[in-house]
Amino acid sequence: MNMDRNEYFEDGMEEKAKNFEQMLQSGESFFYDNDELSRLIDYYLDFDQLKKANRAIAFGEQLFPFESYYQIKKSELYIAQRNINAAIKLLEKYRQIEPQNGEIAKLLGDCYTLSLQYKRALEMYLFAHSIDANDEEILIRLIRINFVLGKDKKAMSYLNVISMDFLKDELSIQELTKLFIDINQYSHAKTYLQKVIDADPYNYSAWYFMGLIHQRQDQNKEAIDAYEYCIAIDDHNTMGHLGKGNCLMELGNYPEAIESLKLSLDNDETDAEVLCNIAECYENLKDDNAAKYHYQKSLKINPNLSDAYFGIACIYKRNNQWKDAERNLLKAIDIDRYEVIYNIELAELFLIQENKEKCYHYYHQAQQIDQDTIEILLDYAHAKFELGDLEDAVQLLMDHIEYHDKDARIFYRIASYTFTLGQFEKGYNFLHAALKLNPKEYILLYEFAPFLENNQNITNIIDIYIN
Secondary structure, eight states, X not given: OOOOHHHHHHTTHHHHHHHHHHHHHHTOOOOOOHHHHHHHHHHHHHTTOHHHHHHHHHHHHHHOTTOTHHHHHHHHHHHHTTOHHHHHHHHHHHHHHOTTOHHHHHHHHHHHHHTTOHHHHHXXXXXXHHHOTTOHHHHHHHHHHHHHTTOHHHHHHHHTTSOHHHHTXXXXXXXXXXXXXXXXXXXXXXXXXXXXHXXXXXXXXXXXXXXXXXXXXXXXXXXHHHHHHHHHHOTXXXXXXXXXXXXXXXXXXXXXXXXXXXXXXXXXXXXXXHHHHHHHHHHHTTOHXXXXXXXXXXXXXXXXXXXXXXXXXXXXXXXTOHHHHHHHHHHHHHHOTTOHHHHHHHHHHHHHTTOHHHHHHHHHHHHHHOSSOHHHHHHHHHHHHHTTOHHHHHHHHHHHGGGGTTOHHHHHHHHHHHHHTTOHHHHHHHHHHHHHHOGGGTHHHHHHOGGGGGOHHHHHHHHHHHO
C-alpha cells in the first residue's frame, strides 16, 4: 500500500521533493540512488503530481538507462494518465525482457482490468501470485477479479489466506470494504467484517464499516447497533456519530438524529453537509427558525453548498416570501444547474405567482435535464392547464407520448384535457388506450376532469374494462 501524507511528512519527502525540483530548475545535476528516486516518484504519483513524476522518471532513466524499474514507473504514470494502451505496450515489452518480474505482471493485470479484459487480467494476477504467494495486494486483486468473473467461492478462498494482521489493519478494512461495495457483494463484506470483529472485538473500523454496509442495504436499525459499538469503543471519533445520525434521520427519529449529528461535527469542511442534515431534521420537526439557522451556518463554511440554498428557499416558500425563495433557488441553480428539483421548485414558485414565461422556462429546463421521468412532463403540462393554455398542455403531452407509450398516466391525462376542451371523440380514443394499459387507474381521469364522473357514456366504457 502507498504511504499516506503523514508518513511522507515524517520521512521529510516534501523537503526532499523541493530540493529535487530546485536542482532540475538550476540545471545542475546531483547523484540520486535508486531508493531516493523511487520514493520521490512514488510521492509524486501518490499525490497526482504527474508532470513532476514524469521529470523524476526521466532523470532516473538518464542515471540508470538499463534499470527496468523506471520503465515500470513510467507505466504507472501512463495508468494515472489513463493512457492504458501505452502502459500495456510498455509493460509487455519489458515482460519479454524480465519474464519472472511479478510487479510487471501485476501492473499488466491492472491495465487489463481497466480495459475490461478480465481473463487476461486474471492470468497476469495468477502469474504474479505464483511469484509471491503472500503478496496481499495481489490477493486483493484476485478477490476482485474473481468476483467480477462470477467466481465467488474462489474469490473468498483468497480472502481466507490473507493474514489476520493484514485483514484487521484500518487501511485494509477500508480498501476491502470499498471493494465489496463496488461489486455489490454486501453479504461477503459482512462475512469479512465479522471475521475481523470475532478476532478483534474492539476494532473500531470493522464496526464502523459493518454499520455502513447495513446502511447501504437500508437496514438502519442494524446499522445503528454497529455504529453504537463504534461509539462505545471511541466516543470521540465522529464517524460513528455521523453514521448513527444519518440512520436516525432515515427512520424519522429527528430529535435523536440531531443529537448524534451534532456530536459528529469535526470543525472542518465536512461540517457544512452535516449542518445541512441537521437543518433538514429541524424542517421535519416544523422548526423553520432552527432549520434556517443551521442552513445559514453551513453556508458560512461552504458558500457553494447548493442544498443549503435550496433548503432556505423552501422555508421562504412555505412562508409565502416569494422573492427570498426565488433568490435562494437561483443561487442553488447557479451552483448546480443540472439539479432537476431546483428547477421544478422554481417553476412551481412562478406557477403560484402566475408568471407563465418563467414557470414554463424552468419546467422546460427540468424536462430537458431529465426526459425519462414522466412526472416532470405531467407537472409541466398541468402548469399549462392551470395557467389557461390547455391546448398547449395537450400538445406538450402529444409531443412526448412516444417516449412514455407504456405508461397509462399520459393517456388518462390527455383524455382528461381533451374532454375538458370538448373534443369528446378524441377523448374517447385516449381513454380506451389508457384503460387497455391499466384499467385500475381510471380514477386519474376524474382527478383532472371531475365533471366526467356523472357522464354515463364514460362510466359504461370504464365498466367494460374493469368488470
